[in-house]
Amino acid sequence: MTPVSYYLVLGAALFAIGVAGVVIRRNLIVIFMSIEVMLNAVNLTLVALGRALGSTDGQVMVFFVMTVGAAEAAVGLALILAAFRSRHTIKADELNLMRW
Amino acid sequence: MEVGVFAFFAVLAVVSALGVVLQRSPVHSLLALVATLLAISALLIGLGAVAIGFLLAIVYVGAIVVVFLFVIWLLNLQRDPGEPGHLAAKFFGAFAVAALTAELFAFFVRAPVGPPPAPAGYGSVDRLADLIFRDYLVAFEATSLLLLVAVVGAVAVARRWPADQPRRSGAGASAHGELRRAERA
């Protein structure tokens, strides 16, 4: 069997890549996609740890993460659409009306 | 053999995840995201979570990412011009991400070496359904409510209200309006 730590390290790497996307990219859509990468890195970690513990609860968590992810995508994308309509940009650093 | 399969999908996942972040064109990012998700779902199946693995592909690849695609089209996003942006932010961001990677690795390399053999029926739909509909029933019902709220909210937010309708002339715009009217009817 592949050691669980491999999966965990892979999950960590994917998560870090997702974080990098969120922090560095300016395109809101891409930031959003990076968040999805982060979510799924966590999913992988959950299942791997669940497997290591011999429990299925980790998979149930993944199930819920997916549902929440779907809801988040629906609302988030709707927000991006609305923001684009009013500001004609989806650059994260240009949508900064809420400063100071 | 197993490790080889793992390595293949792991490399695929990492490379395509990097693709999500690094691609200039949102559509290419999106395609890379699809590849990442498929790799992850393959890895989940490899871990014995067969049902969840396929569900991940159905839900994410089959639905959520398609919605991303629609939004990209709707916004008519082209390739990013690639301006440098805030270099300082990028620098600190990269630094923080490196630190995060290091810390996470430090955590996880010490995890148990080999997973115990999966018990019979591990990761099957039966077992999963048993948990979801018994132990996690309330949470499950709550997520259904959450989805409903999210759908209503998304429609309310993304809807084009009459006041902010930018009136453009042209065949395309009016055809679009017709379509909307027809959909509403």
Place this chain on the structure above:
Amino acid sequence: MVNGVVVEFPALKLMLLLPALGVVFNLFLGRRAGRAIVNVVSVAAVVGAFLLALWALGELLALPAGSALKATLWSWIYVGPLQIDLGLRFDALAAVMTLVVSGVGSIIHLYSCGYMGEDPDYARFFAYMNLFTLSMLVLVLGNNLLFMFIGWEGVGLCSYLLIAFWYDNAQFAYNGRKAFVVNRIGDAGFLLGIFALAAAFASRGLWTLDFAAMREHISLVSSAVATMAGLLFFLGATGKSAQIPLYVWLPDAMVGPTPVSALIHAATMVTAGVYMVARLGFLYQLTPATMEVVAAVGAITAFFAATVALAQSDIKRVLAYSTISQIGYMFLGAGAGAFGAAIFHIVTHAFFKALLFLGAGSVMHALGGEQDMSRMGGLRRKLPVTHATMLVATLAITAVPGFSGFFSKDEILEAAYVSGHYWLWGLGVITAGLTGLYMFRLFFLTFYGRSRVEAARLPRLHESPAVMTIPLVILALLSLGGGWIGLPAGMLWGDRIGEFLRPVVGQVKSVPGLEALALSAVASAAALSGLVLAFVFYVAAPGLPERAAAWSGALYRALREKYYVDELYDFLVTRPLFFLSDVAFDRVIDSYAIEGLVDGAAAAARGGAAAIRRVETGNVQHYALTYLCGALAVLAYCLYYSMRHG
């Protein structure tokens, strides 16, 4: 002393639940439900409580003397060793009070259905009435001081709400506030008394406010503390029960709807102070000095109020002062150690005073709201039922032998005499005469003589509907026969109510039969002479009062103006307070100190915000980065921790 048993009786909770449901229903659904349903629900809630009280009484009588029923609603305050539950205790004292509250309350609720028949705000009215019943039951049934205090405050609140029920009249609203503020002064005394008592017990290691426990361990309290606590509680009692010096609110409370006056300001709430003193009898018995104060205040108030009542022309005002006077009697009895007699007088007083108020309400109803006795007269034929029942009530309050008031007042005066308060006894006897005078003055002015009713009102003069007269008749029967439950010891079946209450409130020594008879004869003679005087003044020789008034001059004016007490209070307390508020607090402290503090805080916040708001760049990614740094720190700490501890 207490050798009975304490039995769990969960139906007590129901007794509180019914009025509570009535409140909730009337408050939230009353308007929509309509008048008929509101009437039924409100009356049913109180009648249900009364039936439950009867049931509980049956249970209690089946137990040995000195027993009690109890029920616990919730655990309330559990702080260290102090444990206070919202508990109910139904002993003999509570039983009598509960029956009076719910019984007379039922009758008055029924009467209100008719009296408030045209008021558009009936739902609010009945919500308050039910809330009052609930609060009063809590006050009576609570098994500890703190729970009792909740009821105490509750009835005060309801009193305020109901006095100011027609709040669009500024004067009524003012009177409501006055009642509330005056009551608060007394409540402060009550609260301080609770603290004093709790501290006294706690310093000896007993953390309780439970009546039974306090009574058992009252020997732990030093007499100095007992005196202080007793006086503080009595201050509370003077506020709630309208005694000198805090009586001023009660006459003004008469602007509320008449059933309210009957229920709250005559029959039940105002006797709460007497009940409280009786309930804390074990405390008062420790300190003779306090008892002296109670007795003296009671007797003086009784006399004082009776004199004022002589010169009032407002029918409800006369009744208000007579209430103050009668409660003075109760305190006289309590101060003389005859708690049982005081409670007995509460009961009989509840009957006849409720009847008097309801009768007055019936008269006012007939006259379209007229309260001035100088515009009444000769109503005997128009209002036969009201007239007959009022006659019974007037005879009862005058303490004519055989009527209920006679027995209880007699017991009180006897106790005052026996305990050696001869002066107070004398004052009581004089007051008895005055009572006869002013009550029959009221009666004759209203029902006899020439009709002075305004011509416009004459054609519409009518007897009240059955829903109002039936309560009158019931109360008249009770006023007539209600006293027979407390005959003098040794006569027929003896002093049943006294025996029933004895395990709770203790016993007073009695005098030999012949001496008692003599005392009764003196008191009755005084009362009857008052009656005769009234007859002479107001029926036989109607011109006499004016001449008497002119002859007495300043004295009469003082009586009519209530000894100028309101003006005195206004001069001594109200005006200085307003002056202080206006000059010292508003112009100096508020303008400079408090506003300076507030403005300074605002300026500091503004300055600080201006400094740190730069952090809010509005760029999501900066926030994400900051968040990430925090997460990194937490993760690093976890890493460090796990390495340190394996």
Place this chain on the structure above:
Amino acid sequence: MLTDLLIDAAKAIVAVLLVLNLATVLLWFERKGSALIQDRVGANRAAIFGIGRRLGVPNLGVTNTFVADPLKMFTKEDFVPDQADRFLHTLAPFLSLFPVLVTFAVVPFGDRLIVGSRVIDLQVCQLDVGVLYLLAVLGIGIYGAALGGWASNNRWALLGGVRASAQMISYELAMGLAIIAVVMTFGTLDLQEICRRQGGAWFGWLPKWGIIYQPLAFLLLLTAGIAESKRIPFDMPEGESELIAGYFTEYSGGKQAAFMLTDFAEVVLVSALVATFFFGGWQVPYLYPEGFRLPGIGSVLLPNLVVAVLGVLAFGLKVVFFCWLQILVRWTLPRFRYDQLMYLGWKILLPLGLINLAATAVVIVAVAS
């Protein structure tokens, strides 16, 4: 070990070849069938050396469908528009064809075949969660059309791509609901097992096919399936009169062939799924593993090989029947308007699917208790 691998490989190759060939046959079938329906001659060109004519056989257009057209397709210039995204433009046709083909991996085309001591399941890949696999792979299929339309950098193509993906995502819901109802009925996600559970008969004569349990789900699946394959009456994405050819307007040569092949493979797939879920898959009425057992007549014992072959033939027959049905539909019904299409998908099929699901659940619980 190696033998197992070889057998698996053989099954996969057989399945793929069968599907591809059947798809090609369908192309011819469609040409001639449409001609028949529209009272024309249809494909009748490119006879090789006139052999058929010499033999007196009417030219059925077999040659130009099976030989000339493929040759022409694959030798044409592979044209990529100037501003197109070359990578995605190339990837899209394969992204379109690949999922459809791999879907067949879980479709059972026969019962067990016993060779010596070896039991061969006539299914490329036995999967406990076959239905989930099916839905997952079908979900991926959207990207082919969508990206193909987008990568061409052509308005018509993009519109076609948008329409295609919106349509597929909409009808996938109804399809999924129909399939889930079937899954609930049979209590398994394994397609082979679903086929097995459709064996036997009620009262000895009525086959226990899915259609008996789930007639509504059958209609839903068939409708949604036709919509998924984007054919008339659901061919808005390519709607020739409006969008030229929809998302493959800018495709030519082999890539276009891949798109066309996808269409026909999808037709086959829908037929196979309908057959599997509702018509017993490879089940032959009254045929049991040991032989025929005819109600009221008697039984005939048959060797396993014959039973297996009969099963495969029955499955093929059913698939061909539903292919024919779809072609018939295609050439008989007019095209929906786009809003009608959305209306049908979201406001008719989806609620029907939900109702069907709820009713199924109630019945199952009622029967179980």
